[in-house]
Amino acid sequence: xxxxxxxxxxxxxxxxxxxxxxxxxxxxxxxxxxxxxxxxxxxxxxxxxxxxxxxxxxxxxxxxxxxxxxxxxxxxxxxxxxxxxxxxxxxxxxxxxxxxxxxxxxxxxxxxxxxxxxxxxxxxxxxxxxxxxxxxxxxxxxxxxxxxxxxxxx
Numbered sequence: 001x002x003x004x005x006x007x008x009x010x011x012x013x014x015x016x017x018x019x020x021x022x023x024x025x026x027x028x029x030x031x032x033x034x035x036x037x038x039x040x041x042x043x044x045x046x047x048x049x050x051x052x053x054x055x056x057x058x059x060x061x062x063x064x065x066x067x068x069x070x071x072x073x074x075x076x077x078x079x080x081x082x083x084x085x086x087x088x089x090x091x092x093x094x095x096x097x098x099x100x101x102x103x104x105x106x107x108x109x110x111x112x113x114x115x116x117x118x119x120x121x122x123x124x125x126x127x128x129x130x131x132x133x134x135x136x137x138x139x140x141x142x143x144x145x146x147x148x149x150x151x152x153x154x
Contacts, residue, residue, distance in 0.1 A: 006020075006021040006099050008101050015078060015080060017078070017106060019106075020073055023072050025050070028042045028074060036055060038065075056089065065078050
């Protein structure tokens, strides 16, 4: 019996990003079809098969699909056929399966897209924080508290 791994999704105007949570996956097979059909299959840690197929909201470019397998998950970058924001991930208007969730860590609103220029599936640094502002200080937004030792002496 095939199982479904957790799938997180986010989008930009030109791409959809899927993160498949499947630690130490083997025999990973991803297939992208122009009409928007995305298929994934892999073997999990104990040899259990995992498989799912998504009928995506819009058309995609199969040659623009990239996959990057890590030790904890598989990142899939899917190139949209037409640039623009999708209303949802899937064509169907029904509620998606419970294993499909929004990836809030990588989500980008239409208004914020210019600020986020990274390609999630091609980043070499797995520890990088997407959308991290390099110019902000670590103290920004912190409440200043006086040194307690100095306060006790007074």
